[in-house]
Amino acid sequence: MDDNYQWIRELLYDDISKLEEKINKINDPIALHIIACKYNWDDGFNIPKLIIENKNCDLGTASMIFYDADGYAFLNGNNEDESANLKEWFSFLSYLYGKIFNGEFVSKSIQYTPELTKVQIYKLKKVNPSIPGILLNGVVGIKVNEVGFGCN
Template sequence: MSNEELKELFKFILHSESCEDITGKISGIRDTYVLHTLAYNMNYHKIYYYKSGNFCIENAVINNPDCDLGTAMLLFYFWNGFDYLLESNIRYNKIVSLINRVTVSKETQFLKKVYEKILNRGFKTGIAYKPKIGKIELSIFEKRNFVPPKVFLEETPGIEYEALKIWYK
């Protein structure tokens, strides 16, 4: 897909008012790198809170059979996956966990879906992604006596890919 085609795709997705149209467009993408570029650019465009909202883009990308583990991890950490890992530690957060079951946000539902799909090896590998987990974050896990699954701490297998930043007017 050319740069111009990527810009048009991104523009369509950001300005579409129909989740069905967005899902249809994204489900037709068969290029792992295009899906990764789309997810990467959502991280850079804070105007991303598009009209249709409700995690339509994210779910369409995650549900695409060509979605890569690196792309899934990018989206997981973009939507505050680090805090999700902390909150999922039931030994530390029993009360918060009970409260969250009653009022689960769309963000939490999305993160849970991605978390479980990653653990169940629901993504192919090909694009490398290294989570930004440093000594401070590791010490927080240690203080809470919690060790998250290794897949959330290590670089995903694959080729390093520098996604194109899409800017349009």
């Protein structure tokens, strides 16, 4: 990892409450992207929600979080289960989808391309023609993995 971002590694392996405290103060979209990329989803939705609430969160990062949280199943309508975990998942993705759909992410400098086949894109468009193209085709920008971070 680039020395400029070494602090992120230390933060990710520290107490989750320290990470929660610091996310609001981060003003570097690449740092937020790296945290989102390296985040352990077993720890729940709180950290991803804090990231997408940060005014410096990039659209590419938001799109990555959307798909990392199984946004494909959300877009495809696979949300019939009524378990508590699924309600939290559905609420989180509904909120994030709304922010993406409404153009609330100002920064658009980090690349993210969802791993969707042409058939998957076709099926999603058929289920919901109003899906934002950004969620189907991705965001053009800097490839964070090209600067040594191992993120998509």
